[in-house]
Amino acid sequence: MLKDLLETKHCFKLICGAGNEDIEEVRRLVYLYALAGCRFFDLSANIAIIDSAKEVLEQAHALDSYICVSVGIKNDPHSNKAIIDYDKCINCGSCEAICPQKAIHYAKINKTKCIGCARCEKVCPKNAISYISEEKKLDEVLPPIIKRGIDCIEFHVIGQDENEIFSKWHYINEIYDGDLSICISRAKLGDEALINTLKKMIEGRKPFSTIIQADGFPMSGGDDNYKSTLQTVAIAEIIQNAKLPVHLILSGGTNGKTSELAHICEINYNAVAIGSYARKIVRKYIERPDFWTNDNVIQNALEVAKPLVDTVIL
Ligand code: SF4
Ligand code: SF4
Known part of the structure; x- marks a missing residue:
């Protein structure tokens, strides 16, 4: 179960991009990072993307992986x-x-x-x-995806429209009884409002069946330095101090320094989700026309992907 992966050791989550519907790019990213040791993948809520990811997970002998799909509210970036x-x-x-x-x-x-x-x-x-x-209509996209088999739905709460947030959240809770993730940032909410929103959202849910993804600066990663990752550690600390019965994931500006900074700041996180930076360091390999046919391309890509994964799971 996903819970086991989150609780046994720090977990690396690859964010392929909630809006990334380039099937071939996602196939290559998932395959590569599965070989590098990643077992948790965040994908766009799109059946073709999910099917493709499952295909390459089998190819990489990583069927013990977990898949999360992301959906958001209107104007979620x-x-x-x-x-x-x-x-x-x-x-x-x-x-x-x-x-x-x-x-x-x-x-x-x-x-x-x-x-x-x-x-x-x-x-x-x-x-x-x-x-x-282009926010997705949840009642159209989610039921067939749930039927297909996923391990988690992530809901992006980046905005202030409480009515929209809670009506969509209730709908997701009604149709799916598995793990749910709430991706939240401080961009539009003060610290108190953020914790109050989270408390209200997890009310009635089983303890530790909810993941909070502390999104520093959404989609801001790209550089491997402490500064980019500072905001996610700061928001994670606020959530940690609230002592909610949730699992905690760091994202938004995350990179190879995130785990180290989180340790220094005594953040007890369950996972680090890396998107922009993880995609950037392998881009020149995944764009190669001989990606699937030239073993050297995969090997060279693994030489940069694996150390990044290891910064989190070791
Ligand atoms: S820079 Fe970002 S927002 Fe602009 S086209 Fe590229 S992915 Fe889209
Ligand atoms: S950055 Fe330059 S090319 Fe791109 S939209 Fe603006 S003016 Fe056009």
Whole structure:
């Protein structure tokens, strides 16, 4: 059970990207990180993505892995897709250069790759980039996914619309009796409001059947330093101090330094979830056309992926 994995040792969770619906990229990421020792994968709530991940987990002899799917509320940045206003765009290429997902090519956005990270918007000199929210209709996507077999549903509570948060949360609780994860950040909530929201959400749930994913700066990872990871450790401390009967995962700006900083700060976390940084360090390998046919490519990729996994699970 997922609970066992979370309780026996620190667990590494690979975030493929809640909005990442590029099947081939997800296949390669899951395969590689499964070989590197990861056994917990966070995927977009999309049946084709889940099926593909399961296929490569079998190939990697990692069927003892756990799958979590992510859903959010309207305007959750994880559900956003960038769009370009071509009346303003001057085709300068800055957005293409900075996009960590390689989702922009000649000022055209590939929606299946875009994860809504907002990096492009920040560098655009003409304010030509905005977003559309593509949050999923839970009653359409979740029932078939639950039937297919998953181990956890993660709900992104990044926003202030309490009505929307609680109506969706109640719906998820009604249709799924397995482990649930709440991904929450301090971006829109003060510390007290954050803990009160969490207390209300876990009320009535079995102790330790809920995971709280303390999301520092969502989708901000990329650099391997303490500064990027500081915010997740700070929010984790607030949650830890509240002594809630939950499992605790660190995410949002996480990298190879996260575990070390969490230890220094005496955070008793169950897992570290790494997305942007984990994808970045293997990108040049997973983009190779000979990824599936050249053993050296996999070996070279493992030389960078495995040490990252080991920073968490050792
Ligand atoms: S930089 Fe981020 S938001 Fe912009 S296109 Fe790339 S993935 Fe999407
Ligand atoms: S950064 Fe802005 S102006 Fe430059 S290509 Fe991208 S959308 Fe166009």
